[in-house]
Amino acid sequence: MSTxxxxxxxxxxxxxxxxxxxxxxxxxxxxxxxxxxxxxDAIQARMEKAQTDFMEKLMAEQDRAKQRAMYDSRxxxxxxxEFKTLAVETKGTEVAAQSWMKVAxxxxxxxxxxxxxxxxxxxxxxxxTSPHIAALPAMIGGMGWTLGDxxxxxxxxxxxxxxxxxxxxxxxxxxxxxxxxxxxxxEKKAQTRAWFERLSKEFxxxxxxxxxxxxxxxxxxxxxxxxxxxxxxxxxFEAIDENGVKFKLSDxxxxxxxxxxxxxx
Amino acid sequence: MLPHEKTLVKRLAxxxxxxxxxxxxxxxxxxxxxxxxEQITWRQAVDESTDGPLxxxxxxxxxxxxxxxxxxxxxxxxxxxxxxxxxxVMTLLAAGSKK
Numbered sequence: 001m002s003t004x005x006x007x008x009x010x011x012x013x014x015x016x017x018x019x020x021x022x023x024x025x026x027x028x029x030x031x032x033x034x035x036x037x038x039x040x041d042a043i044q045a046r047m048e049k050a051q052t053d054f055m056e057k058l059m060a061e062q063d064r065a066k067q068r069a070m071y072d073s074r075x076x077x078x079x080x081x082e083f084k085t086l087a088v089e090t091k092g093t094e095v096a097a098q099s100w101m102k103v104a105x106x107x108x109x110x111x112x113x114x115x116x117x118x119x120x121x122x123x124x125x126x127x128x129t130s131p132h133i134a135a136l137p138a139m140i141g142g143m144g145w146t147l148g149d150x151x152x153x154x155x156x157x158x159x160x161x162x163x164x165x166x167x168x169x170x171x172x173x174x175x176x177x178x179x180x181x182x183x184x185x186x187e188k189k190a191q192t193r194a195w196f197e198r199l200s201k202e203f204x205x206x207x208x209x210x211x212x213x214x215x216x217x218x219x220x221x222x223x224x225x226x227x228x229x230x231x232x233x234x235x236x237f238e239a240i241d242e243n244g245v246k247f248k249l250s251d252x253x254x255x256x257x258x259x260x261x262x263x264x265x
Numbered sequence: 266m267l268p269h270e271k272t273l274v275k276r277l278a279x280x281x282x283x284x285x286x287x288x289x290x291x292x293x294x295x296x297x298x299x300x301x302x303e304q305i306t307w308r309q310a311v312d313e314s315t316d317g318p319l320x321x322x323x324x325x326x327x328x329x330x331x332x333x334x335x336x337x338x339x340x341x342x343x344x345x346x347x348x349x350x351x352x353x354v355m356t357l358l359a360a361g362s363k364k
Contacts, residue, residue: 220321220322220324221324223322223323223324224323224324228323228324228332228340228343229340230340230341230342230343231339231340231341232339232340233337233338233339233340234323234332234334234338234340237310237319237322239287239310239311239312239319240293240310240311241308241309241310241311242293242296242297242300242308242309242311244293247308247310249285249338250338252283252285252334252338253336253337253338254281254336255281255282255283255336256280256281256282256283256333256334256335256336256354256357256358256361257282257283257284257285257333257334257338258282258283258284258285258331258332258333258334258350258354259285259287259331259332259333259334260270260284260285260286260287260329260330260331261287261289261312261319261320261323261325261328261329261330261331262266262286262287262288262289262328262329263288263289263290263315263328264288264290264299264303265290
């Protein structure tokens with residue numbers, strides 16, 4: 001990740017090799033100023049350590065109420081502040097893009113609406129072409145559950161309008177489609193089909209972060225929209241049960257049926 | 266989830282009600298092992314994995330995903346669990362028995 005070889009080192013490579021080995025064992029050399037990427041990695045490493053330590057403590061606590069209180073004061077926001085400082089210091093660079101992504105992610109997790117919004121807005125304004133914003137659409141969409149879809153929708157619209165990067169555009173459309181689908185406003189819900197059709201038509205061959213192409217993803221949601229909404233009769237299916245016996249959903253007509261998609265993993 | 270389902274299945278054994286699991290744990294042997302271990306008595310569609318044909322067709326991306334259908338096969342509730350699921354089933358059974 002970090003490049004520790006600097007130019008003068010090349011000249012005195014033998015000496016440098018020793019210094020390098022030392023640097024690896026000691027972490028940063030005392031007088032070497034860490035470059036921005038190293039600073040980022042260091043904050044990230046400290047945050048991960050704090051979170052791992054916290055999870056261990058949380059798991060060890062038996063009392064539910066105490067667990068709850070611990071969880072409310074979990075580590076995170078202090079690192080958002082550090083990432084933000086770094087983002088401001090490195091304004092316009094890829095390190096800033098990564099740092100703003102962290103600020104957005106942490107603020108989101110902690111339900112800090114302003115922090116989240118300003119980080120996302122900065123990413124859109126200053127880092128729209130950065131490869132580091134690939135996960136931004138999903139992050140914004142996910143925040144709809146806590147901040148409210150009406151709050152995150154304009155951010156997705158803005159991201160979609162400004163990005164020329166296909167994965168980001170597709171991701172934004174996918175999130176906008178899902179927001180439409182889960183809306184309880186009929187006029188909004190009615191836009192679901194158009195979003196998924198656009199996703200399929202313009203980005204069908206493109207694969208999402210989960211490895212599935214957007215054409216099949218859109219097809220799945222369109223099936224859900226057309227056949228699996230409350231008030232609809234789903235198409236019949238045939239399945240094989242645990243005893244190797246074939247059965248159909250329609251065998252159960254006349255009964256109240258609970259279909260439970262589950263797993264014990 | 267499971268304890269509630271077990272009670273419900275027992276209580277409604279003589280009612281026009283069925284709980285069908287669509288299981289994504291693995292092949293049939295694995296499913297049988299889990300059913301025996303967990304003492305699950307209701308029928309399963311063996312869907313083999315989270316990318317199984319039924320889970321894929323029904324666009325399932327979170328587990329459990331639950332649909333409650335009335336006696337005509339119409340979807341009436343989605344993602345109700347535990348007491349909420351029981352209430353949904355009881356409401357539909359009561360409505361069905363009135364006809």
